[in-house]
Amino acid sequence: MLRNLTRLSLRCLHTTPSRHINITFIDGDKQTLAKAIRGDTLLESAKDYNVKLAATCGGMAECSTCHVIADDATMSMLDEAGEEEMDTLDAAPGVTNNSRLACQVDVTRKMEGAVFYLPKETKDVR
Numbered sequence: 001m002l003r004n005l006t007r008l009s010l011r012c013l014h015t016t017p018s019r020h021i022n023i024t025f026i027d028g029d030k031q032t033l034a035k036a037i038r039g040d041t042l043l044e045s046a047k048d049y050n051v052k053l054a055a056t057c058g059g060m061a062e063c064s065t066c067h068v069i070a071d072d073a074t075m076s077m078l079d080e081a082g083e084e085e086m087d088t089l090d091a092a093p094g095v096t097n098n099s100r101l102a103c104q105v106d107v108t109r110k111m112e113g114a115v116f117y118l119p120k121e122t123k124d125v126r
């Protein structure tokens, strides 16, 4: 019982508003404001709000179907991409200097107000 209460308490703490970060996804004319949870990946946040990212490799940085493009202000909020992410992005269509793989971006406090665009085209590059 105590274990269940502790788990419940942790879950409640995990979802309190202070842990929520406002992130906007833009897919053509559609904007989705997500209240992302710090510590989740950007992909998990997108999925929570039914943002259309195929993510066919399941978040392993192998497919590029979670490709998103950050606006300039958002880029300064993000940690640098790792080598594996960059290698996968190299093969993705429509890559820009602001491209990222949503599965490789952890939601952090400094991402409040971040904006990500979905590219017109994605491709599984595996």
Ligand code: FES
Pocket (backbone or CB within 6 Å): 054, 055, 056, 057, 058, 059, 060, 061, 062, 063, 064, 065, 066, 067, 088, 101, 102, 103, 104
């Ligand atoms: S889900 Fe495949 S690269 Fe992100």
